Amino acid sequence: MxxxxxxxxxxxxxxxxxxxxxxxxxxxxxxxxxxxxxxxxxxxxxxxxxxxxxxxxxxxxxxxxxxxxxxxxxxxxxxxxxxxxxxxxxxxxxxxxxxxxxxxxxxxxxxxxxxxxxxxxxxxxxxxxxxxxxxxxxxxxxxxxxxxxxxxxxxxxxxxxxxxxxxxxxxxxxxxxxxxxxxxxxxxxxxxxxxxxxxxxxxxxxxxxxxxxxxxxxxxxxxxxxxxxxxxxxxSCSCTVERVLNALRLVGREELQPLIAEQGRVESRCEFCGKRYEVSATQLADLFDHVDASHPPGSGTVH
Missing domain, CATH: 3.55.30.10 (Hsp33 domain)
Known part of the structure; x- marks a missing residue:
C-alpha cells in the first residue's frame, strides 16, 4: 500500500x-x-x-x-x-x-x-x-x-x-x-x-x-x-518579493540607508519557509522614488 x-x-x-x-x-x-x-x-x-x-x-x-x-x-x-x-x-x-x-x-x-x-x-x-x-x-x-x-x-x-x-x-x-x-x-x-x-x-x-x-x-x-x-x-508559503518590498517600504528609506551604504543591498529571509530574498540598491531606490512620486509633499504623507 x-x-x-x-x-x-x-x-x-x-x-x-x-x-x-x-x-x-x-x-x-x-x-x-x-x-x-x-x-x-x-x-x-x-x-x-x-x-x-x-x-x-x-x-x-x-x-x-x-x-x-x-x-x-x-x-x-x-x-x-x-x-x-x-x-x-x-x-x-x-x-x-x-x-x-x-x-x-x-x-x-x-x-x-x-x-x-x-x-x-x-x-x-x-x-x-x-x-x-x-x-x-x-x-x-x-x-x-x-x-x-x-x-x-x-x-x-x-x-x-x-x-x-x-x-x-x-x-x-x-x-x-x-x-x-x-x-x-x-x-x-x-x-x-x-x-x-x-x-x-x-x-x-x-x-x-x-x-x-x-x-x-x-x-x-x-x-x-x-x-x-x-x-x-x-x-505552501505565500511569501513573494512584492511582500518583501512592501515590508521594506514600511521600514523606510532612512532606516535602510546605512545597510545599503555598507553592503549595497538588503537581504531578507522568510521566517516561514526560509527562502532568501536579495533587494539591490537600485531596486530600493526605485521603490522609494515611486513612493515619493506617488505622495508629493502636501499630499498627506508624513515627512
Whole structure:
C-alpha cells in the first residue's frame, strides 16, 4: 500500500449515521518535512508546530469561503511565539520564534515553552479574503495542544468538541469529533460518550495508517460511518518579493540607508519557509522614488 492510498498528507470529513457525531481526520507526513526542512528548531518546538498544523488543518476544513485559520501561542518564554497558518485550500505554513540562548528540553510542553509565568495567550484568527476578520483570545493554560483547543472550541461554539493528536516520527494524525447540536437527551449523551471512548481507545493504540474507508469503521466499531472523499494537504508559503518590498517600504528609506551604504543591498529571509530574498540598491531606490512620486509633499504623507 502506498502512502497516498494509506491517507498520508490527506484530510477527510466523516459523520456517524448511528451516533450524534461528525468529524474530520487528517494524516500529515512529507508535507511537514517540507515545512521544517529549512529550520533547525529544537525537538520540542518541531513537535508542537506539527501538532498546531494538524489542528489548524482540521479547523481550515470547516471554512466556507476563501480564508485562512491562524493559530498563535504568545508569551515571554524561551519560545515567545508559535504561529501556524492554514487555508481553505488545505495548504499550511508555520513559524516559531526561539530565543538564541534558550535551553529547551525535548519533552517541554506548550505553556512551559511559551509562557512559564502563566501570562501567555492563545489566539485563533479566521481571516477571510473578503469580509470581517474573527479573532478569539484565551489564556494559555497548562496542558496539551489538543485539550487547549478542545476547551476553546467547546466554550466558543457551545458544542461539545474533542480533539486528538498523535505522532509517529515525522507523521502526525489528527482527528476532531463534534457533537451534533440538536442531540440533547439522555440517549444522545450516552451515545456521544461511547464514540468519544472509542476514539480515545484508537488513539491509545500504535499508529495504524490504513485508508480512511477502513480505519474509521475500525475506530467506530458498530456504527455506520459515512466518509467524504479525501482532500490533499500540502505545505505552501505565500511569501513573494512584492511582500518583501512592501515590508521594506514600511521600514523606510532612512532606516535602510546605512545597510545599503555598507553592503549595497538588503537581504531578507522568510521566517516561514526560509527562502532568501536579495533587494539591490537600485531596486530600493526605485521603490522609494515611486513612493515619493506617488505622495508629493502636501499630499498627506508624513515627512
Amino acid at each position: 502506498d502512502r497516498i492510498t494509506a491517507g498520508f498528507d490527506q484530510l477527510t470529513r466523516f459523520w456517524l449515521e448511528t451516533a450524534p457525531a461528525r468529524g474530520v481526520v487528517a494524516r500529515l507526513d512529507e508535507s511537514m518535512v517540507s515545512m521544517l526542512q529549512h529550520h533547525d528548531y529544537p525537538v520540542a518546538v518541531s513537535l508542537l508546530l506539527r501538532q498546531l498544523v494538524g489542528a489548524a488543518a482540521l479547523l481550515a476544513s470547516n471554512l466556507k469561503q476563501p480564508a485562512q485559520v491562524v493559530l498563535q501561542a504568545q508569551g515571554d518564554g524561551a519560545v515567545p511565539l508559535l504561529c501556524v497558518e492554514a487555508t481553505d485550500r488545505l495548504t499550511f505554513r508555520a513559524y516559531a520564534n526561539v530565543r538564541e540562548d534558550a535551553n529547551i528540553a525535548a519533552d517541554a510542553d506548550l505553556s512551559s515553552l511559551v509562557a512559564p509565568d502563566g501570562n501567555g495567550r492563545f489566539v485563533l484568527t479566521i481571516a477571510p479574503e473578503e469580509g470581517q476578520m474573527y479573532q478569539g483570545i484565551v489564556a494559555l493554560h497548562a496542558g496539551s495542544v489538543s485539550s487547549l483547543l478542545a476547551d476553546y472550541l467547546t466554550n466558543s461554539q457551545q458544542t461539545q468538541t474533542r480533539l486528538w493528536l498523535r505522532q509517529d516520527g515525522d507523521a502526525l494524525e489528527a482527528m476532531l469529533l463534534e457533537r451534533l447540536p440538536d442531540s440533547r437527551d439522555e440517549a444522545s449523551d450516552s451515545a456521544w460518550e461511547a464514540v468519544v471512548a472509542q476514539a480515545e481507545t484508537a488513539f491509545a493504540l500504535p499508529f495504524m495508517p490504513f485508508p480512511y474507508s477502513e480505519w474509521l469503521p475500525f475506530v467506530f466499531t458498530g456504527h455506520d460511518v459515512r466518509v467524504h472523499a479525501a482532500q490533499a494537504l500540502s505545505f
